[in-house]
Amino acid sequence: MVTKRTGLVAALKDAGFRMTPQRTAICEALSTRFDHPTAHSLYEEVKADYSSLSLTTVYQTLDTLLRIGAITSLGSAGDDTIHFEVNTNPHINLACLTCHRICDLNSSAIEALEAEVQQAIGSKVLSGRVVYYSECLEQSDPADCRFNTPSSNKKGHVHE
Amino acid sequence: MVTKRTGLVAALKDAGFRMTPQRTAICEALSTRFDHPTAHSLYEEVKADYSSLSLTTVYQTLDTLLRIGAITSLGSAGDDTIHFEVNTNPHINLACLTCHRICDLNSSAIEALEAEVQQAIGSKVLSGRVVYYSECLEQSDPADCRFNTPSSNKKGHVHE
DNA sequence: AGACTACTAAGGAATGGTTCCGGTTTTTGG
DNA sequence: CCAAAAACCGGAACCATTCCTTAGTAGTCT
Numbered sequence: 001m002v003t004k005r006t007g008l009v010a011a012l013k014d015a016g017f018r019m020t021p022q023r024t025a026i027c028e029a030l031s032t033r034f035d036h037p038t039a040h041s042l043y044e045e046v047k048a049d050y051s052s053l054s055l056t057t058v059y060q061t062l063d064t065l066l067r068i069g070a071i072t073s074l075g076s077a078g079d080d081t082i083h084f085e086v087n088t089n090p091h092i093n094l095a096c097l098t099c100h101r102i103c104d105l106n107s108s109a110i111e112a113l114e115a116e117v118q119q120a121i122g123s124k125v126l127s128g129r130v131v132y133y134s135e136c137l138e139q140s141d142p143a144d145c146r147f148n149t150p151s152s153n154k155k156g157h158v159h160e
Numbered sequence: 161m162v163t164k165r166t167g168l169v170a171a172l173k174d175a176g177f178r179m180t181p182q183r184t185a186i187c188e189a190l191s192t193r194f195d196h197p198t199a200h201s202l203y204e205e206v207k208a209d210y211s212s213l214s215l216t217t218v219y220q221t222l223d224t225l226l227r228i229g230a231i232t233s234l235g236s237a238g239d240d241t242i243h244f245e246v247n248t249n250p251h252i253n254l255a256c257l258t259c260h261r262i263c264d265l266n267s268s269a270i271e272a273l274e275a276e277v278q279q280a281i282g283s284k285v286l287s288g289r290v291v292y293y294s295e296c297l298e299q300s301d302p303a304d305c306r307f308n309t310p311s312s313n314k315k316g317h318v319h320e
Numbered sequence: 321a322g323a324c325t326a327c328t329a330a331g332g333a334a335t336g337g338t339t340c341c342g343g344t345t346t347t348t349g350g
Numbered sequence: 351c352c353a354a355a356a357a358c359c360g361g362a363a364c365c366a367t368t369c370c371t372t373a374g375t376a377g378t379c380t
Contacts, residue, residue, distance in 0.1 A: 018327060018376050039366080054330045059367065073233040075289070080338080081366065092273065094281060107276050112269035113252065117292045121263050125294050129186060129235070131276045132288040164335050178356060199338080214359040219338065221357095240367080241337065 011070040025050050026061045036074060036083040036102040061116050072127045089115055096136035173231040196234060196243040196262040204229045234285045237262050250274055256296035269285050
């Protein structure tokens, strides 16, 4: 379902960036996760093995990866924090506004959509974001997130 | 090109919310703008005619409109502020990461895309966000924003 | 291998969009 | 017109993200 991932480390190297243990660890954490992590969740994960890690370093590495197009940003899932996408194959994202998780959804229409964008603006699309918001089952296991049973709204947030 | 807009004021009333001069003014500002305004830009615009207006009221009104589905949120356009969408007809948004403007793009593929989402999660899609990022001409008039001439990257921001 | 240089990490402070709080005013239904 | 509920307002608070400065390190060239 989810397509294979070419190495983020290799992408950084190819783009001429230096490799550091921190970057390597962040890239590896990214490439082994399929839950659209936030900067903070990556920080927590990598910090476990690399206690001196700075949150700033995580942000800076994510920024670098964004700029070379190795990852994309999905924005928030109702939690006002940025979720990142490592799967750069065109697909739809489904975000739950209650549990703040994001699932990938394969799409056959998305290719046509991107073709329209390419034609409209030329060949320089930097990144795209296709996210639909709903309410899922709020299962404890993200794998169970299937968006079948909506629940009621929480209190006021403009969200993002 | 851009489809007509049903009244936001009417939508609020129908949903059982009280009408105030502030809300009316904010709704009217929203419905006469096609540039995907931010909370702050709406605040500035409405404040001109309503000097006691509070930014909090703008946020609260936007939140209310979001919750009844009368508008949607597009997230940032590289400026770390939330842009709102008043055109609720399915379409693609093109955001320029340099000038931070967002243009609508009609799409024939988007219907199929939304159908896929509906089928995947049932009928309870709360909102969607289809945004592609690029660099436009940086024309002073938003109407000239046609995304034809990409320019080089600015310095580091993770953006949103 | 050694040294140089530009790039990178760290961490603490700053930023700024958005939200919260409480007190006051306004709208709406009866 | 009154009372209750809803909405407004200003300022303070929040917190994800960014900035700044110093120290450390990867890559390069000899």
